[in-house]
Amino acid sequence: MAASQARNAGLPIINLLRLKGVSILQQLHLEERLLRTSSENWCIINDGTTRPTIVMGVSGKPKELLETDAVLRDEIPVIRRFTGGGTVIVDQGTIFVTFICNKDAIxxxxxxxxxxxxxxxxxxxxxxxxxxxxxxxxxxxxxxxxxxxxxxxxxxxxxxxxxxxxxxxxxxxxxxxxxxxxxxxxxYFSLRSPDADDIQNHSSQFEPSSKLLTRQELRDEASIELVGTISQAL
Known part of the structure; x- marks a missing residue:
């Protein structure tokens, strides 16, 4: 223990949160809360999620990225996350590693x-x-x-x-x-294990923007694409 503390002396502190099987929507909500409301450094490791889910970036458009009919038929959840980036399919086999750090941490x-x-x-x-x-x-x-x-x-x-x-x-x-x-x-960091209160303190009075798209929203996107295609044809 003493050798470990000496090795980590002077390193910035990071809260290491290890999760297992937390839904990707819950994880995204937690990440955004910590990003917007916490001034500390965080590393979140989530071993798998609850069910196969499609996750799109904040500007992702289902009509351009998804086979909407197949998604609706197979009842696959679709999430638009609060960050940018591409579209991925995640499931129980996915390991998520997230860093939320201050600019001066590295x-x-x-x-x-x-x-x-x-x-x-x-x-x-x-x-x-x-x-x-x-x-x-x-x-x-x-x-x-x-x-x-x-x-x-x-x-x-x-x-x-x-x-x-x-x-x-x-x-x-x-x-x-x-x-x-x-x-x-x-x-690179001195590891700290956060307790439940550390998480709960950042859970109130904040509304995360990552959202599960409804079936109607997916249908509406598909309808918009169809109308656009017809208009171009005319």
Whole structure:
């Protein structure tokens, strides 16, 4: 314990919150509350979510990103989150890692996507030593030539899916990944375990903007697309 405290002396404090199976909507609401109302640093690790769910960025348009008829038929929840970025499908097999940090938590880090992704890749680098050739390519985490996380920014035609995507379970267990992430965070922060009161204090008098789209909203989007198509044809 003494050696650990000496190693972490002078590092900024981060609240490490480990969750299991919390719904992605609940997680997004918690993240936004902490982002808007807390002045502390946070790392949230959520091991899986309750059911398969589509999550779109704040400016995402269902008519452009989804096969609306199939989504409605299969009753798949669709969430528009409060942050930007692409559209993803998450489920029980997804591990979520979120950082909410003050600008000065990492000295010299520029507040732009590429520098932030470069810094976050350092947290995972040691975890994959001896397991795979880990790196950051564009805005994706990769093992060799196949990605396993990050931002989806391009579409490659005429390429088999398994040729550029890999599954982490091929390389390590879920618990090893989560524990390795915790160890990586500890290299840059002094870890603190928040209690229920720490979370509850940020839950009142704030209305998060991430929302579950209703079936009617999805139908309306599809109708708008149909009307637009007819108008162009005329």
């Amino acid at each position: 000295p010299g880090l520029q507040s732009y996507p590429r520098p932030i992704m470069s810094w976050s890749s350092l947290i995972y680098k040691n975890m994959f030593q001896g397991i795979g050739e880990f790196g950051l390519r564009e805005n994706d985490y990769v093992l060799g030539n196949r990605k396993f996380g990050g931002n989806a920014q391009s579409i490659t035609k005429n390429r088999n899916h398994v040729e550029f995507i890999c599954r982490l379970k091929e390389f390590m267990s879920r618990s090893d990944f989560i524990n390795g992430t915790t160890d990586g965070v500890a290299a």
